[in-house]
Amino acid sequence: MRDQAWQKFRPTGRRRSVRRRVVPAVALGVMAIGVLGQPAASAAHRPDSVRQGLNSLVHDDGVPAALASVKDRKGHTRTYTAGVGDLATGSKVPRDGQVRIGSNTKAFTSVVVLQLVGEGKVELDATVDTYLPGLVRGEGIDGNIITVRQLLQHTSGLPNYVKYLDDEPRYYTPRELLDRALAHKADFVPGKKWEYSNTNYVLAGMLIEKITHRTVAEEIDRRIIRPLGLRHTYFPAPGDTTIREAHPKGYDKDATGAPLDVTEYDPSWGWSAGQMISTNSDLNRFYGALLAGDLLQEAQLAQMKTTVKADYFGPGARYGLGLVSKPLSCGGVYWGHGGSTTGYETRGGATTKGRAANVAVTTQPYDKAVMNHVDSVVDKALCES
Numbered sequence: 024m025r026d027q028a029w030q031k032f033r034p035t036g037r038r039r040s041v042r043r044r045v046v047p048a049v050a051l052g053v054m055a056i057g058v059l060g061q062p063a064a065s066a067a068h069r070p071d072s073v074r075q076g077l078n079s080l081v082h083d084d085g086v087p088a089a090l091a092s093v094k095d096r097k098g099h100t101r102t103y104t105a106g107v108g109d110l111a112t113g114s115k116v117p118r119d120g121q122v123r124i125g126s127n128t129k130a131f132t133s134v135v136v137l138q139l140v141g142e143g144k145v146e147l148d149a150t151v152d153t154y155l156p157g158l159v160r161g162e163g164i165d166g167n168i169i170t171v172r173q174l175l176q177h178t179s180g181l182p183n184y185v186k187y188l189d190d191e192p193r194y195y196t197p198r199e200l201l202d203r204a205l206a207h208k209a210d211f212v213p214g215k216k217w218e219y220s221n222t223n224y225v226l227a228g229m230l231i232e233k234i235t236h237r238t239v240a241e242e243i244d245r246r247i248i249r250p251l252g253l254r255h256t257y258f259p260a261p262g263d264t265t266i267r268e269a270h271p272k273g274y275d276k277d278a279t280g281a282p283l284d285v286t287e288y289d290p291s292w293g294w295s296a297g298q299m300i301s302t303n304s305d306l307n308r309f310y311g312a313l314l315a316g317d318l319l320q321e322a323q324l325a326q327m328k329t330t331v332k333a334d335y336f337g338p339g340a341r342y343g344l345g346l347v348s349k350p351l352s353c354g355g356v357y358w359g360h361g362g363s364t365t366g367y368e369t370r371g372g373a374t375t376k377g378r379a380a381n382v383a384v385t386t387q388p389y390d391k392a393v394m395n396h397v398d399s400v401v402d403k404a405l406c407e408s
Contacts, residue, residue: 072400072403072404072407073091073093073101073103073380073400073403073404073407074103074105076396076399076400076403077089077090077091077103077104077105077106077382077400078105079396080105080106080384080393080396080397080400081105081106084388084390084392084393084396086106086384086385086386086388086393087106087107087110087271087272087274087282087384087385087386088104088105088106088107088108088116088271088384088385089103089104089105089106089382089383089384089385089400090102090103090104090105090116090119090120090122090271090303090382090383090384091103091303091380091381091382091383091400091404092119092302092303092304092306092307092380092381093307093379093380093404093408094304094307094311094377094378094379094380094408095377095378095408096376096377096378096408097377098377100304100307102118102119102303102304104116104117104118104120106271106385107271108120108270108271108272108385109271109272110272110274110282110284111284116271117269117270117271119255119302119303119304120268120269120270120271120302121255121266121267121268121269121270121300121301121302122266122270122271122273122300122301122302122303122367122369122383122385123266123273123290123299123300123362123364123365123366123367124299124300124301124306124362124364124367124369125293125297125361125362125363125364125367125368125369126221126296126297126360126361126362126363126364127299127301127306127359127360127361127362127369128224128258128293128295128296128297128298128299128362129224129295129296129297129345129360130309130310130313130345130346130359130360131243131247131299131309132224132227132228132231132239132243132295132296132345133175133224133227133327133344133345133346134246134247134313134318134319134327134345135231135239135242135243135246135247136171136175136227136230136231136344137175137319137323137324137326137327137344138246138318138319138323139231139234139235140323140326141319141320141322141323144234145171145230145234146171147170147171147172147175147326147344148170148171148172149170149171150166150167150168150169150170150171151166151169151170151171151174151226151230152166152167154171154230154233154234155226155229155230155233158201158229159181159201159205159226160205161204161205161206161207161208161209162207162208162209163180163208163209163212164180164181164205164208164209168213169181169213170213170214171227171230172326172344173213173214173223174223174224174226174227174230175223175224175227175344175345176217176331176342176343176344177217177218177219177220177223177333177342178213178214178215178216178217178218178331179213179220179222179223180209180210180211180212180213180215180216180218181204181209181210181220181222181223181226182204182205182207182208182209182210182220182222183204183219183220183221183222184200184201184203184204184220184221184222184225185221185292187203187204187206187207188203188292192288192289192292192365193289194261194262194289194291195291195292195294196291197225197228197229197294197295200221200222200225200292200294201222201225201226201229204220204222204225217331217332217333217342219333219335221293221296221297222296223296224295224296224297224345225294225295225296227295228294228295228296229295231295239258239294239295240257240258240260243258243299244257244258246318247309247318250317250318251308251309251312251317251318252308253301253305253308253309254305255268255301255302255304255305256299256300256301256302256305256309257299257300257301258298258299258300259290259298259299259300261291262289264287264288264289264290265287266286266287266300267300270286271385272284272286272366272385273285273286273365273366273367273385273386274366274385274386275365275366275386275387282386285365285366286366288365288366290364290365293364297362297364303369303371303381303382303383304381306359306369306371306381307371307373307379307380307381308379310358310359310371310372310373310379310381311373311377311379313346313358313373314358314373314374314375315377326343326344327343327344327345327346328343328346328348328358329343329344330342330343330346330348333347336349336361337349337398338350345360346358346359346360347359347360347361347372349372349398351374351402351405351406352402352406353405353406355374355376356374357371357372357373357374357378357401357405358372358373358374358375359371359372359373359381360372363387364387365387366385366386366387367383367384367385367386367387368383368384368386368387368388368394368397369381369382369383370382370383370394370397370398370401371401371404372401374405378405378408379405380401380404380405380408381401382397382400382401382404384397
């Protein structure tokens with residue numbers, strides 16, 4: 024796992040080795056496409072900082088493509104693209120194209136667990152063994168002393184299985200992912216520390232399936248996706264390596280630094296911690312509805328927003344139950360999660376005043392400065408919308 028704080032936000036936690044076709048690089052500096060969609064009338068007479076930010080990510084930081092969707096407090100939405108959707112052909116970036124959303128999946132998984140709490144089927148402070156008896160055992164690891172809350176808040180001490188995956192992508196069962204973690208000793212005593220671990224959310228997914236007798240994908244679909252009308256959001260089926268709708272291609276780099284097309288791969292290593300696909304506008308709708316109380320009862324939303332310090336998401340960041348709060352330069356905070364997975368990076372969220380913004384780039388930046396620039400675009404979008 025890399026030592027940069029921002030990279031611990033990724034479900035991968037490390038660079039994935041993926042053998043794919045190498046595509047020729049293009050002159051990214053001259054390929055910025057600019058804004059699509061209708062800017063709000065009030066913004067017509069001033070420079071559009073989101074458009075400028077995306078173009079800078081392409082021109083200056085070298086990301087193949089950048090996409091954004093911004094909703095202001097009046098409900099007006101602007102959608103942007105910059106760069107190219109396919110380095111081999113130079114094709115345009117699909118407007119509001121689908122991307123792999125990585126750890127944003129955790130927010131969806133947490134909402135399902137908290138709905139089960141609201142229904143009286145799960146207790147946050149009950150132990151994991153209450154629902155998954157005998158499953159969580161290892162060196163310094165005991166499901167009798169780890170609570171559901173600690174899973175959702177990353178205070179369980181469970182090792183992160185991602186560090187122990189095979190180099191080549193393949194299909195993993197959730198139990199395989201868990202076993203990779205349990206083969207290593209606990210990182211710390213439950214409740215004594217905060218440390219990001221995808222293992223927590225694989226267990227949360229297993230808990231959902233045990234309680235509901237349905238798959239995580241089915242529960243996320245029936246409880247969140249369909250009620251909110253998230254038409255471009257889904258949990259890929261086992262073995263599905265594709266992205267269904269119009270999308271920009273995702274890239275990594277090969278050993279020589281040349282761009283590597285990694286758009287299609289088996290995402291099962293992320294499962295309920297990072298497998299989902301969506302669009303920026305659907306993510307805006309999801310986080311906006313969540314904060315508005317459309318998905319959780321008041322008590323459960325309050326629990327989700329009860330946070331602990333998590334500075335490695337950025338200065339002043341705090342982690343709740345699958346939800347991150349980050350300070351805004353204009354005052355206040357926004358709530359979201361963000362995600363990183365092979366070929367794609369997403370950042371964004373919503374405010375309690377109705378604003379929402381999400382930004383995606385079509386590579387995993389390995390430079391902390393580039394991620395700071397992505398975060399800056401989100402900040403400007405929320406502060407100026």
